[in-house]
Amino acid sequence: MGILDIFNGKGWGVHPHDDHKRPAADVPLRVMPLPKRLCVPLLQHVGAPATPLVAVGDRVLRGQLIAGPGGRLSAPVHAPSSGVVTAIGEVTAPHPSGLPFAAITITLDGLDEGIDFPAVPDPFTLAPAEVAQKIADAGIVGLGGATFPSAPKAELGRKLAVQTLIINGGECEPYLSSDDSVMRERAADVIDGVRILMHTTGAQNALVGIEDNKPEAIAAMRLAVEAFPAISIRPVPARYPMGSDRQLVQVLTGKEVPSGARTASIGVLVNNVSTCAAIHRAVRLGEPLYRRIVTVNGGAVAEPGNVLAPIGVLVEDLLAFAGLKETPARLVMGGPMMGVALPHAQVPTVKGCGGILALTAAEITVEEPSPCIRCGSCVNACPMGLMPLEMAARIKVGDYDGADKLALDDCLACGCCAYVCPSHIPLVQSFFHAKGEIWKRAQQKKRNEFTKELAQARKDRLEREARERAEAAAKRKAARAAQQASGTPEV
Amino acid sequence: MNTSLSTSLPAVAASPHAQAQGSIGSVMAKVMLALAPATVCGLWFFGWPAFSLWLITILAAVLGEALCLRLMGKPVQATLLDGSAVLTGWLLALSLPPWAPWWIGVVGGLFATIIGKQVFGGVGQNLFNPAMIGRVALLVSFPVQMTAWVAPAMGVHAPGLAESLQITFGGAGIPDAMTSASLLGQAKTELSRGVDLLHTFANGLPTSFSGVRPGSLGETAVVLIAAGGVAMLFMGIISWHIPVSMLAAIAIPALIAHGINPARYLDAGAHVLSGGAMLGAFFIATDYVSSPSSRAGQLVFGAGCGFLTWVIRTYGGYPEGVAFAVLLMNALTPAIDRLVKPRVYGRDYKGQPIVLDKKEK
Ligand code: SF4
Ligand code: SF4
Numbered sequence: 121m122g123i124l125d126i127f128n129g130k131g132w133g134v135h136p137h138d139d140h141k142r143p144a145a146d147v148p149l150r151v152m153p154l155p156k157r158l159c160v161p162l163l164q165h166v167g168a169p170a171t172p173l174v175a176v177g178d179r180v181l182r183g184q185l186i187a188g189p190g191g192r193l194s195a196p197v198h199a200p201s202s203g204v205v206t207a208i209g210e211v212t213a214p215h216p217s218g219l220p221f222a223a224i225t226i227t228l229d230g231l232d233e234g235i236d237f238p239a240v241p242d243p244f245t246l247a248p249a250e251v252a253q254k255i256a257d258a259g260i261v262g263l264g265g266a267t268f269p270s271a272p273k274a275e276l277g278r279k280l281a282v283q284t285l286i287i288n289g290g291e292c293e294p295y296l297s298s299d300d301s302v303m304r305e306r307a308a309d310v311i312d313g314v315r316i317l318m319h320t321t322g323a324q325n326a327l328v329g330i331e332d333n334k335p336e337a338i339a340a341m342r343l344a345v346e347a348f349p350a351i352s353i354r355p356v357p358a359r360y361p362m363g364s365d366r367q368l369v370q371v372l373t374g375k376e377v378p379s380g381a382r383t384a385s386i387g388v389l390v391n392n393v394s395t396c397a398a399i400h401r402a403v404r405l406g407e408p409l410y411r412r413i414v415t416v417n418g419g420a421v422a423e424p425g426n427v428l429a430p431i432g433v434l435v436e437d438l439l440a441f442a443g444l445k446e447t448p449a450r451l452v453m454g455g456p457m458m459g460v461a462l463p464h465a466q467v468p469t470v471k472g473c474g475g476i477l478a479l480t481a482a483e484i485t486v487e488e489p490s491p492c493i494r495c496g497s498c499v500n501a502c503p504m505g506l507m508p509l510e511m512a513a514r515i516k517v518g519d520y521d522g523a524d525k526l527a528l529d530d531c532l533a534c535g536c537c538a539y540v541c542p543s544h545i546p547l548v549q550s551f552f553h554a555k556g557e558i559w560k561r562a563q564q565k566k567r568n569e570f571t572k573e574l575a576q577a578r579k580d581r582l583e584r585e586a587r588e589r590a591e592a593a594a595k596r597k598a599a600r601a602a603q604q605a606s607g608t609p610e611v
Numbered sequence: 612m613n614t615s616l617s618t619s620l621p622a623v624a625a626s627p628h629a630q631a632q633g634s635i636g637s638v639m640a641k642v643m644l645a646l647a648p649a650t651v652c653g654l655w656f657f658g659w660p661a662f663s664l665w666l667i668t669i670l671a672a673v674l675g676e677a678l679c680l681r682l683m684g685k686p687v688q689a690t691l692l693d694g695s696a697v698l699t700g701w702l703l704a705l706s707l708p709p710w711a712p713w714w715i716g717v718v719g720g721l722f723a724t725i726i727g728k729q730v731f732g733g734v735g736q737n738l739f740n741p742a743m744i745g746r747v748a749l750l751v752s753f754p755v756q757m758t759a760w761v762a763p764a765m766g767v768h769a770p771g772l773a774e775s776l777q778i779t780f781g782g783a784g785i786p787d788a789m790t791s792a793s794l795l796g797q798a799k800t801e802l803s804r805g806v807d808l809l810h811t812f813a814n815g816l817p818t819s820f821s822g823v824r825p826g827s828l829g830e831t832a833v834v835l836i837a838a839g840g841v842a843m844l845f846m847g848i849i850s851w852h853i854p855v856s857m858l859a860a861i862a863i864p865a866l867i868a869h870g871i872n873p874a875r876y877l878d879a880g881a882h883v884l885s886g887g888a889m890l891g892a893f894f895i896a897t898d899y900v901s902s903p904s905s906r907a908g909q910l911v912f913g914a915g916c917g918f919l920t921w922v923i924r925t926y927g928g929y930p931e932g933v934a935f936a937v938l939l940m941n942a943l944t945p946a947i948d949r950l951v952k953p954r955v956y957g958r959d960y961k962g963q964p965i966v967l968d969k970k971e972k
Contacts, residue, residue, distance in 0.1 A: 134631070136629065136631070294629065366956060366957065370956075376956060376957050376965060377956075377957050378957045378958075378964040378965040378966070378967060379955065379956070379957035379958045379964040379965070380957075380964050381957070381964065385967065386967065450624070450628060452628050456626075456627060456628040456629040457626060457627045457628075457629065458626050458627070459626060459628065460626065461624050461625075461626075461628065477628075479628060483628075483629065484624075484628050484629065485630060486624070487630070487634070490634075490635055490693070490734075491733065491734050491735040491736070492735050493635055493638075493695075493734060493735045493899050493900055494735060494899050494900045494901075494902075494904055495638070495899040495904075496899065496903075496904035496905065496906075496909075499904045499905050499906075499953065500850075500906065502953075503956065504955060504956040504957075505953040505954050505955045505956050506953075506955060507904065507905065507948075507952060507953070509904060510904075510948070525962075527955045527958065527962065530955055530956065530957065530958070533626070535626050535627030538626075538627050538630070539627050539629065539630055539631055540631050540633075541630075542633040542634050542635055542637070542638055543634075543635060543735075544630065544634070546625060548625055548626055548627065549625035552625060
């Protein structure tokens with residue numbers, strides 16, 4: 121887009137000097153023994169919450185459907201192991217608000233009895249719509265964290281005739297290595313999932329972007345892809361946020377996704393590598409999504425590494441499995457850049473949770489913010505080309521519209537700006553706040569308009585009624601007059 | 612493993628949960644480090660009087676900052692420790708005639724932090740570069756003292772300590788035998804007397820990379836200033852945009868004008884290597900607070916500083932123009948920041964979402 125782009129530089133993002141991925145990434149995958157209970161949330165995806173199909177006291181088996189999709193955009197939920205449903209109700213959501221939300225609590229019996237899964241040896245003989253249905257039935261959602269239901273996404277891709285699948289193996293967040301682990305240990309599954317997804321969407325080729333700080337994963341994936349020339353492995357520079365859809369698409373295809381549009385609008389569809397592995401299991405083996413690989417990492421963890429854990433396991437059980445060296449100063453679900461701090465450890469994991477971090481005080485170094493010195497570091501770091509300092513300055517004085525004009529809407533909340541700020545200004549926090557305020561105002565405006573409409577309707581009704589009354593009265597009067605006229609012939 | 616997780620964690624914080632190492636203080640410290648070699652070299656050139664003045668200017672700048680902070684009831688110690696007042700005083704001292712009397716340093720230093728910075732609201736709020744505010748205030752008020760240059764003594768002919776104190780504090784002024792004109796000053800004076808440059812500098816221009824010539828502390832050790840600037844580039848404290856565009860915008864008009872009329876216009880080398888050009892390009896114009904925050908904006912800003920410097924030097928009433936040029940461009944910084952923004956991903960430069968080319972789709 122012209123000469124100014126060259127001068128502004130392409131050096132977006134940040135290179136954390138230590139990504140803290142190793143040694144956790146190099147420890148072989150461990151399988152977590154079954155805990156005593158699981159709390160499986162009903163809303164683990166973008167869209168409507170799932171509706172429970174079981175009642176308290178029911179015995180459920182591993183893989184059994186326990187909650188059906190709650191709407192067109194939703195995803196079902198399955199029991200991760202066998203046991204008895206002991207509660208259906210509120211637990212703490214993995215969200216800073218700590219607001220409770222609905223989950224199905226299962227007290228496990230340890231037998232781990234499962235239902236039979238309907239395997240499909242050759243999914244390529246099925247119609248794409250049938251495959252999509254299988255993906256939907258298995259409750260697959262984007263496992264990179266976006267948690268958009270995968271089946272509607274694939275169907276959208278088919279409708280828009282996307283040509284290229286972008287497979288996201290970026291995993292740019294420090295500390296996390298669950299995608300890395302999937303690629304190292306299950307490269308063939310991932311590639312099979314990619315092929316199934318190509319079949320479902322009609323895409324002709326697939327580009328797998330993997331950050332070059334994961335040479336083992338790149339090697340394993342290259343090996344797995346040898347027989348499939350339509351899929352190519354593309355190492356990309358390790359730079360945060362490379363794993364953001366828009367950035368990865370730009371690096372791999374050279375195209376930018378227009379502001380406010382989906383990647384499908386430029387003919388590509390982005391899916392995460394772990395999602396692809398889950399699609400492989402869902403379609404080939406008929407296995408629903410009830411467990412995933414979670415990175416347990418952070419300075420307070422005794423044995424950091426990747427753990428195959430049932431979805432809905434409490435963070436406290438997961439940490440007990442990996443062990444704690446010291447009391448963590450902060451618990452985070454997700455990565456340190458975009459993850460959410462947990463209010464306590466009795467929070468269940470969800471499908472989109474790729475990591476649980478127990479960070480020490482030294483790792484989070486909370487410094488008091490000082491005034492902005494306009495150093496421009498945040499501007500240079502922003503992958504979206506925004507001016508964080510200017511937006512924050514507007515927000516500080518309550519000028520939310522001003523911030524909105526500076527394209528606050530395009531902010532990914534990636535945290536690059538706050539990460540590099542030498543004045544430790546909580547920029548992302550301020551953007552969250554402003555987005556909330558703008559949303560609230562829009563709601564308020566909608567409500568006002570609605571009230572106005574109601575008032576107008578009432579006014580119209582009253583006027584109409586008054587008019588009708590008046591007309592009726594006039595009619596009556598006329599009738600009476602007529603009657604009188606006829607009734608009193610003699611004058 | 613008896614670590615308690617049952618208690619709830621202290622105040623849940625917003626992302627990101629990690630931060631790069633760095634603070635205002637560490638940035639300032641790195642700038643000072645980059646400035647140190649040139650300063651030491653300059654102090655050796657000009658001896659004890661220069662050292663006294665350097666120290667006094669810094670102390671005055673810090674004092675001005677402390678007074679204001681105290682008056683406004685802001686934390687004094689924490690803010691002083693970030694080092695920005697020290698740096699302001701330091702940069703100002705580098706732009707002064709090294710043998711200027713003590714009160715020049717005091718007035719300039721106080722003016723820089725009080726009027727140049729704190730009046731605007733303190734760190735991060737000032738529209739103008741505080742050191743240059745101080746310098747210009749001095750230049751306008753005390754033109755005689757501010758243009759009294761001496762030839763470098765280089766330790767050899769340097770005045771002794773007693774004599775030095777006399778120069779700085781005694782009001783004795785500079786012994787006539789030692790005064791000398793700076794290159795830019797000489798060129799301007801002679802041109803105004805009708806002597807063209809070819810005659811004035813018949814024996815060649817007194818520019819040299821070693822910097823042994825009359826001038827301010829920051830003017831003489833040009834090579835070390837440039838080296839410090841390059842070190843800052845490598846440390847990632849500044850980007851190349853302002854220094855390169857500023858030096859280019861001084862050199863290019865100089866090159867053209869000198870090519871056309873060497874008797875009237877100094878050549879590019881003289882412009883870039885003398886006066887405050889190098890110090891200005893690397894250390895003054897790059898001041899974060901008073902320069903634009905986008906890289907394209909910085910190019911515009913640097914080019915403006917450079918071109919105005921050349922214009923003022925060539926056609927203005929003062930022989931040196933860096934300070935004026937930087938202040939003028941400082942005033943334009945808010946406008947540049949509004950007009951020259953980075954392009955938002957997925958939008959064009961006007962801020963509209965990119966329109967897809969139908970064919971491409
Ligand atoms: S990084 Fe921080 S101090 Fe620097 S310009 Fe941005 S907000 Fe201001
Ligand atoms: S959080 Fe928003 S403003 Fe900050 S760097 Fe990321 S996209 Fe840019």
